[in-house]
Amino acid sequence: MTEPFGARLRRAMDERGPLCVGIDPHASLLADWGLGDDVAGLERFSRTVVEALAGHVAVLKPQSAFYERFGSRGVAVLEASVREAREAGALVLMDAKRGDIGSTMAAYAESFLRPDAPLFSDALTVSPYLGYGSLKPAVDLARQSGAGLFVLALTSNPEGGEVQHAVRADGRSVAATVLAHLAAENAGQEPLGSFGAVVGATLGDLGSYDLDTGGPLLAPGIGAQGATPADLPRVFGPALGRVLPSVSRGVLRHGPAPAALRAAADRLASEVRKAVGDA
């Protein structure tokens, strides 16, 4: 039986520093790197990031959308990137934000969380906004495979609040409900649960939310979206030790030189450590 994702993530964060680098091959980044906005450019970009960082950072998070843009040949590049990143020692979090019902959700789960699937990843981002219970097939398969999930709770974008802060008939907000489900999912999982929440680093003081889920907290929003590592203590308070900041453009814009990518990731990881340590 594979060691649960939460335990593997805890070790990777302790050994390599708490940082996830997103692989988001935007057309504008491909151009900045002197690459074409085509499958060859996508492949070169992804391979460069994986070779520079997979042995170095705790987690790599490929953004599926930028690969799907190129159809089946783009998805083939994504498959190779996931495989190579895992072989080089990174945990791979597939950012595909899947969410559906019943047997369709089960099929999405099989696409990313069944160990013999071509896109098998250590963890997957999922959306609970068809109801948290609709994610059950993914939760069950993740448990079986030793994989993890990151469930959108409080997203980094300003539009998210209209859904996530909405208050239910019992007075609890939608996001608080998602966080409570995650706390139940992670109960008894030591040293870290496998069922994470996505909570944006951009959100400021979240005082009214209980982030004590027992699982990791993926914190996108640092860099291009305006947040900095110094914002983390205010957003996460006592949950800071379980925060995994995620940065895409803020690292990728330093490429294509591998040493520059590594230096940018190192700089961020040490700023994060300082912010976490200062809390």
Ligand SMILES: O=C(O)c1cc(=O)[nH]c(=O)n1[C@@H]1O[C@H](COP(=O)(O)O)[C@@H](O)[C@H]1O
């Ligand atoms: O799940 C995510 O990773 C995610 C959640 C969220 O709330 N906000 C958010 O920006 N993301 C993703 O994180 C990445 C952010 O990229 P940068 O803004 O370039 O660092 C993109 O791939 C987004 O899809």
